[in-house]
Amino acid sequence: MQTLTRRQLLQTSGALVAAPLLVQSGIKSAQAATLDLSKLKRVKQKLVAPPAVPKHDQVAHGAPKIIEVRLVAEEKQITIDGDGTKIWAMTFNGTVPGPMIVCHQDDYVELTLVNPESNTLEHNIDLHASTGSLGGGGLSHVLPGEEATFRFKATKAGVFCYHCAPGGEMIPLHVTSGMAGTIMVLPRNGLTDANGNSVTYDKVWHIGEQDYYVPKDEDGNFKSYDELADAMSDTFDIMREFVPSHVVIGGSAFAYTGDNALKSKVGETVLIVHMQANNPSQPHLIGGHGDLVWADGSFESPPRSGLETYWLAGGSAGAMLYTFRQPGLYVYLNHNLIKAILAGAAAHIQVAGKWDDDLMTQVKKAGPIMN
Numbered sequence: 001m002q003t004l005t006r007r008q009l010l011q012t013s014g015a016l017v018a019a020p021l022l023v024q025s026g027i028k029s030a031q032a033a034t035l036d037l038s039k040l041k042r043v044k045q046k047l048v049a050p051p052a053v054p055k056h057d058q059v060a061h062g063a064p065k066i067i068e069v070r071l072v073a074e075e076k077q078i079t080i081d082g083d084g085t086k087i088w089a090m091t092f093n094g095t096v097p098g099p100m101i102v103c104h105q106d107d108y109v110e111l112t113l114v115n116p117e118s119n120t121l122e123h124n125i126d127l128h129a130s131t132g133s134l135g136g137g138g139l140s141h142v143l144p145g146e147e148a149t150f151r152f153k154a155t156k157a158g159v160f161c162y163h164c165a166p167g168g169e170m171i172p173l174h175v176t177s178g179m180a181g182t183i184m185v186l187p188r189n190g191l192t193d194a195n196g197n198s199v200t201y202d203k204v205w206h207i208g209e210q211d212y213y214v215p216k217d218e219d220g221n222f223k224s225y226d227e228l229a230d231a232m233s234d235t236f237d238i239m240r241e242f243v244p245s246h247v248v249i250g251g252s253a254f255a256y257t258g259d260n261a262l263k264s265k266v267g268e269t270v271l272i273v274h275m276q277a278n279n280p281s282q283p284h285l286i287g288g289h290g291d292l293v294w295a296d297g298s299f300e301s302p303p304r305s306g307l308e309t310y311w312l313a314g315g316s317a318g319a320m321l322y323t324f325r326q327p328g329l330y331v332y333l334n335h336n337l338i339k340a341i342l343a344g345a346a347a348h349i350q351v352a353g354k355w356d357d358d359l360m361t362q363v364k365k366a367g368p369i370m371n
């Protein structure tokens, strides 16, 4: 592929939308006139940067609501590792992953996708929690300078990934450039364990794992590009080799370490939601467990208990509930340790509190071998 002008790019992505892979025949706009949603309460959800999640009730109060959310497609250069490697990221609201959307089952989500005039490419959004029209992808195509709004009913309870899917080869390019996030659809009565007992959490962390494919120059150094369009041809070459140059948590390698480590305390229960839109992962908490794990993300299936590591399918989100019992440093990572340690998919958790000697104690410090 040669370097394309902005105009050619828009024409290209437009043509790809019409490719046989994603024929949009049979798609209809929402029949707003036939639905009486006028009595439902409308709530504007304030989206926040990950790993934080929007304020929400764990148990729904009253009738289903209409949750209004606004996502802005932002194309921007970001630094993705400690060596200063820069890529042209494609983001929702400026972060990788995009912000978490939270609602309850049977709520309606009314989503506005904005594509600012300053952008180069066409974008849209496919939410795995929705039903119909390519997950909303068919109703949300926006060119630079446009916005579009569609509404869907959250019929399935669980954690689901969402991502941009503008058509053809632009789909993997946008997803591996950072354009993915998570929507959490809670059961109206909140979470339950395998016996149907109510389960609550003190906080949620939204963990987005992201694979990047950064081209190298003849000397083996990562290349950066002045314009998004300039990077495309080389990036597709690396993508076709299937080997990511970076696999990160929180947008850049080891983003949640040092001063940015995740923080908890002994006795606190955290729901760790993990999303990977493009590749499988093996989420694991070093020094702890998944007390309850919804490995495939469905809150309609009983969670499994006491897991060390779980399989997460590429193109999905999963959730792990854990109550911290010991203070100190934990590492939360993809237990493909090459991806975690060499590529960047590891986070630190600093837990405050009082040590429990019963759970673990040092019997003898390292020293000379005595016999």
Ligand code: CU
Pocket (backbone or CB within 6 Å): 073, 090, 122, 123, 124, 164, 165, 166, 174, 179
């Ligand atoms: Cu996009």
Ligand code: CU
Pocket (backbone or CB within 6 Å): 126, 128, 163, 315
């Ligand atoms: Cu998808």
